[in-house]
């Protein structure tokens with residue numbers, strides 16, 4: 482399999498300003514496409530930021546605007562897009578929703594964040610999802626989660642235990658816990674023997690500062706790319722999946738699991 486180029490779109494999410502954010506997302510997606518990316522990956526809640534008390538006015542109704550925006554850009558540039566997540570309103574409830582599109586603009590997956598982050602009061606406004614997020618990009622079996630979800634290794638294992646090779650994470654992870662971000666992500670890569678591609682935003686909300694520090698980690702836990710702090714940009718890495726088989730053969734954790742003991 483030829484190397485697969487991932488582009489991390491570490492951009493500034495303007496608080497409660499969807500129009501600004503759609504423009505900025507478009508600019509970064511077009512930049513990634515010009516660099517020859519295979520997949521562009523966006524951060525969490527990139528349309529509104531954590532403007533939770535303004536979601537009635539700002540959330541994307543049924544995700545229609547985001548879906549047509551991402552679908553059009555994936556067709557225009559012929560690239561896959563892991564669309565981070567956006568605040569949506571579906572029926573009468575708000576969600577933190579991720580959409581994934583293939584190169585032809587087909588929606589591959591829609592995922593509502595499963596674990597809601599109380600420290601940012603997400604649980605008071607957003608409804609938790611209960612569905613999985615697995616999809617294939619150019620024949621690569623992948624999964625995606627959102628930010629706080631990475632603190633629940635049993636969830637990533639659930640999504641990764643059927644041979645998935647690539648885990649995407651989109652986040653608004655505050656600077657003050659950035660060491661934990663890195664440790665958690667390296668552990669998710671090692672235990673699942675898979676590549677981890679994690680995009681954090683820059684910017685700030687009313688209470689938090691986001692410094693970026695987006696990461697690409699290989700299946701042994703080595704850091705292939707650490708995006709600079711506080712810097713907007715498109716950061717690229719090429720992934721070589723040929724090493725995964727050997728790593729899983731040498732230490733076969735998926736074969737050695739004792740799932741009958743795990744309750």
Ligand SMILES: NC(=O)CCC(=O)C(=O)O
Nearest residue numbers: 598628629653654655658
């Ligand atoms: N947006 C989030 O889910 C933040 C999660 C976080 O900061 C954490 O420490 O966990």
